[in-house]
Amino acid sequence: MKIYISGLYSGTNPQPGVGIARSLRLAYPDALLVGVEYSNRCSGIHWQDFDEIWLQRPWDELNLDAHAREIGRVLDAGAFYISAIDLEIMWLASVFPEGHPNLLTPPVEGLYQVSKPAIPAHEKLPVKIPPFVTTEISDWDLHAFCRKHDWKVWLKGPYYDAARTRNWTEFENMRNAFSSAWSTEKLFLQTHVTGYEESISFSAYKGELLHAVSMRKRDLTEMNKTWAGDVSVVPTEFYEPLCEVVKDLNWTGGAELEMVRDPDGQLWMIECNPRYPAWIHGATIAGHNMSAILVERASDVPAQKSPAVTDEFTRVVLEIPVHPEMPLPPLPEPFAGVVGHSLKHPSGLLGFANRLHGMNLNGQNGNGNGNGNGYGKLNGKELTIVPSSFMDDISDFDFEQIQTPSFLYLEKTASEHFNRAAKIAGNLSTEDVAVINAYSMKTNPDARLVQQAYEAGFLAEAISPLEVSKALEVGFKPEQIILNGPGKWWHKEHLPNEPIHAVFADSIADLQRVVAALESGELKAKIAGMRLRMPNIPSRFGIPIDTPELFGELIEAIKTLPRESGFGIHFHMASSSVGVGQWWHLFESMLKWCSSIEALAGRPIEILDIGGGWFPDDWHEGADEQFKKAVQSVGEYLPNVKQIISEPGKALAQPSMALAMRILEIQDFPNATDVVVDGSIAELPMYFFYPHRILHQNGETGSWKSLGRGKAYFLGRLCMEHDVVASHVELPETAKPGDLLVFCDAGAYDRSMSYVFGRG
Amino acid sequence: MSLDAVKTAFDTNEVNLVEIAAPFEKWQDFPVSRISHHGSVCCEVAREWLSAMDFSNLNGGSVMTGPRWIRQYYNWGPTRWQIHWCEAIKQNALDCGAQASLANEVFTVRGVESYPVQLVQQYSKEATQHWSQKWDGVETSTHWINEDLIYHEGCAVVMRDENEIKIWDASAGWWINPRQFGGYGGLRALRLFSGQHDAREFV
Structure with missing residues (x-):
């Protein structure tokens, strides 16, 4: 045989x-x-x-x-x-x-x-398949999938290869590597089990x-x-x-x-x-x-x-004789100055995969053009489009009068989001617990957004006396202000003499300072408390509780807070970073810790201040029911809570501004197109963390098009190697220098953390 | 030995030894380790910290996940008994009985049925001599060592279908392999404490 x-x-x-x-x-x-x-x-x-x-x-x-x-x-x-x-x-x-x-x-x-x-x-079979999604859908939707599954996802090749992608940058890098290796955009993301x-x-x-x-x-x-x-x-x-x-x-x-x-x-x-x-x-x-x-x-x-x-x-590792008729081949020469010999797939499997794509043997055509940052279509179903309110706002601008790059304030969008937030808070409030929003000033201190927050009945959350001052200028009263973070004594001369709503200490030392300030009258606050640093999640903020000793110290420190002030706890973690599921687990974990703190310190918790760092879609889509459950959970764990403060700043500010820029130059290469724009990462510092939906205006017809995925790289104006504001983007055939591009979703930390660079 | 054998111990509630008496003979009257409570806030702070830490470390995962974080947090080493909650959680190292007690506590707080379990494991004389020297050095009992056998503790965790138990080895940070009996690190005997009189069968 x-x-x-x-x-x-x-x-x-x-x-x-x-x-x-x-x-x-x-x-x-x-x-x-x-x-x-x-x-x-x-x-x-x-x-x-x-x-x-x-x-x-x-x-x-x-x-x-x-x-x-x-x-x-x-x-x-x-x-x-x-x-x-x-x-x-x-x-x-x-x-x-x-x-x-x-x-x-x-x-x-x-x-x-x-x-x-x-x-x-x-x-x-008695098995399940872990949730997955093809990478042909838009980047916007891929990012949503990753958030939903707490970034515990694997990017997988069509036949072999899998890489854990913990954030957007890793995902983009691995997608480029796999797509290049296997000559296809048809990869998929699958959740980790x-x-x-x-x-x-x-x-x-x-x-x-x-x-x-x-x-x-x-x-x-x-x-x-x-x-x-x-x-x-x-x-x-x-x-x-x-x-x-x-x-x-x-x-x-x-x-x-x-x-x-x-x-x-x-x-x-x-x-x-x-x-x-x-x-x-x-x-x-x-x-x-x-x-x-x-x-x-x-x-x-x-x-x-x-x-x-x-x-x-x-298994063990064995050395065996080499067959005399098949002696070992020489090692390939290392590329000059490069580490390693690059010997992966010596039998040419990658090339074979490409040949199979051409033969369409695997039921896929293997060369999907994918969809991109603003628009996705899978099996004829539209997945994500730029919201209509964006287009309404953008159509109000006279771009002839705007020097690019320039941030665009999308007023109707902002108003819609802030009012919706106020409505949600009102609907969640009960006879026993009031739910109220607070606008985190640092998210974007633009006075128009702060004004929106004020008019929508928000509190103002400041991380410095200077931010307190800005809130007061817009019209907030001292009793509508929350003071937070490690920098609350920087420029303390701007602190009001009247009582503020709440102050939260960021460390035990800060707590002692707060207690001293409250006792001396240097600071007046209706509520005093602290921010918790949750175990198991890296953070430099808040009071750590991950050892029995630290937990004991916190309990003792709480007992020193003046009885004249109410007691509150602040919790903040960016759901856009840790993922939605993980955020809700942290929330419940925080309630559990608070319940223990309340019992052991003998101080009823009256206020919970919850910062979310929400990605806009996660806060808007189907979140009402989740919030309702959260309010119920608060009542179950902490029956003394009278007020829940929600901080949806990022969810509201991010969609409320866009960045307009113009094309300076287009250079075609065989497999890519370099598009130099007058915007840069100085205006879009969050480019590395999440995709932005991009619109292109046809220079002749004035019509707007949401850009899909393609072969263009949008290169910023700066002489910086990493100044690439978008990769693998579709460039319309009609595009030419001078055309307008609008990068949506730039109203939060893109705007507030943008910096002046290369402007002379 | 199979899990059928556990049934005997479980039914009769801390009376019988499983399979053979010989491995357990030295520890026939050995009580299962229990951490004491001062009856005051110091121990309450400790227990609250333990359960809150456990919830944080679940990371949204299943409550049936073994609390391996405890072993990561505490080294394995001698414990001087009697020990109280407020003392135990501040140690750098805890023995298997103390770690099993902590694990049993967090399983119970999670709402998972968990019971103390006594085990006899086989190692080698070289291993047990090494442990004898380590324990002797800190003036703690080496009664848990007998030639190439050791007395050990863990948690018997009732699975969701209530038809199966798994043994969590808290000081190793893994589930004991139900198919491995004897050999280096293998299980030789097991005694389970249900703490109640509900005779149930596990298959």
Whole structure:
């Protein structure tokens, strides 16, 4: 019997070819095992169990038609072929659409049904699929997906590659890298599932499930690949539906279902690989020779039994002799001045993937143009457009009279948002608890926004006496002002003589200073309290409580606050940074801490001041019900709270301003277009943290277009390498120097943290 | 031994030893570790801190997640018993009994059914000699060591379907492998304290 086995890469992320060969050698000592490989750099070609090596040229230069004919010839001659390379399996399915009795790989339709991330075949199995989204949707919506899932997301390539992207900059970098490597925009983002990784591998022949085995990872490599594991039989509740799935898919060959079991015992399927896993010989050690079972069924030649040695396996690193006829190739020359040799995918898999894109074998066209910063369309459904109020506001401007770059105050948008916030607060208030908004002055101290806040009945939240002074100038009364942060004594001469609404200390030392100021009359406040620094979230602000000693100190310090003032707690964490789910957990955690503080310090908490750092969409869409629940939770944990102060500053200010700029120069390159603009990162310092929706005005017709994703880079006017205000943006064909661009969503920290640079 | 064996101990409530008496013989009358309470605010502050810290460290995850943060926060080392809550949480290092007590407390506060469990684990004489020297150096009892066996404590946590328990090894920061019995680090015996008279079966 002659058996061809491909996929012999044996690095730290190995292919299973060597494991298959080891297992088949045990079952068929006299079989002729032929290793198939596409690079002489794959160390598996030197493994002792191979009688012959069929070494092909790398995929990116291989004559696929000739190779297909050769494989057909060996199959017709009676040899079996077990592929352990995902892309080769896809290609073979197209070469042999009707299959071949000796080709032990799955058919095309089966491959479609196990393609990630949706894995349609999972539906009959007791598993779930983690939420995912294609990167073809707009950046705006991708950012929303990441926030919703607390930035615990993985960006995944179409076949291989996955990278955890903890923030927008990481996401953009990895998207560019993966798109470039795999020549496609069709990547996807998938949420992380915390738990233990386990797999099920099975063997099947023409829709008949022959055997399945379960493996739990017991030790991992740096890339989370299996280094050790334990093996057991597949439970009946999984095996029975798996039989049905295999039958439905008319599966032939090996497979691996990669899963994560969460702490509640739920299995989440991450991938279904159309081949055996690299740990397959570990199953053989445990008495389950999966590849032998497959060959036995296909050949009717009885396999020698592989008794179980143990139900656990592990790996070691072995040095083995190099086959004299296949000496080691030289190492490529390191690029001058560069670290490392860059040896990834020596068999040319990336080039092969590109060739498969062209053949459209994977059910995707592989070259989606994607959608961009302002507009997304997926399956005909519009996902995000620039809000109509933006267009109403922008149409009011006479851009002939505006020198760019220039911030645009979107008055109707601002008014709409502030009034809505006031309405929400009113609706959330109850007989026992008043909910009121406060405008965080630092978000954007533009007097027009501060005025909006004042007119909408907000309080003003200041982090310095200078901000207090600004609020008073706009019309706020002292009793409408909250003083916060570590800089409250800087320019203290601006503090009013009348009582302010609340003061929150930022440290124990600051608390002592506040107590002294209140007792001496230097500061008057109806409410005095402190900001909590929540454990487990890095922050330099607030009083830490993450050791028993610090917690005890805080309890004692609270007891020193004057009884004449009420007691309050301030909590602030930017949900746009930590994610929406994480923010709500922190909120509940904060309530729990407050409940303990109240009980232990003997001071009822009367006011909760909650800062959100909300991204506008997270604060607006479906948040009302969540806020209602939050108010109820406050009542349950802290029955003495009379007032809840909400600080939605970023959610209101960010959409209320945009930045207008003009195109200075357009330079086309073969694969990209550089567009120099008169704006810069000095006006858009938050460019690195979230996408901005971009509008382009047609210079001739005056019509506005929301820009999608494309090949243009918008380069700022500054002579700074990192002054790139937008990447991978669609540039309309009509665009020319002098055209107007409007970057929306620039009204919060873009505006307040913008700086003067390069203006002479 | 399988989890079926646990049923015996669970049903009879801290009476029987599981599988074989020999491994547990030395510790037949060993009480499970319990942290004392001064009955005053000092210990209340400690317990409140522990439960609030645990909630913070859950990060929005499942309450069935093992509280590994406790092991990350406290080194494993000798504890001088009797110890009170206000003393225990301020230690740099705690022994397995103290860490299991903290873990049991946080599981219970989370609303998860959790019970103290006594274990006998097998190691090697080299390992136990090393531990003997370490414990001797700080004037604490080495009664927990017997040749290549050690007395150990953890938490028996009832899973959501109430048909299964898992053993949380608080001082290791992992769930004990229910398939591993004997061998280095392997479980040799187990005794579970339910603290109530509800005989239930776990399969």
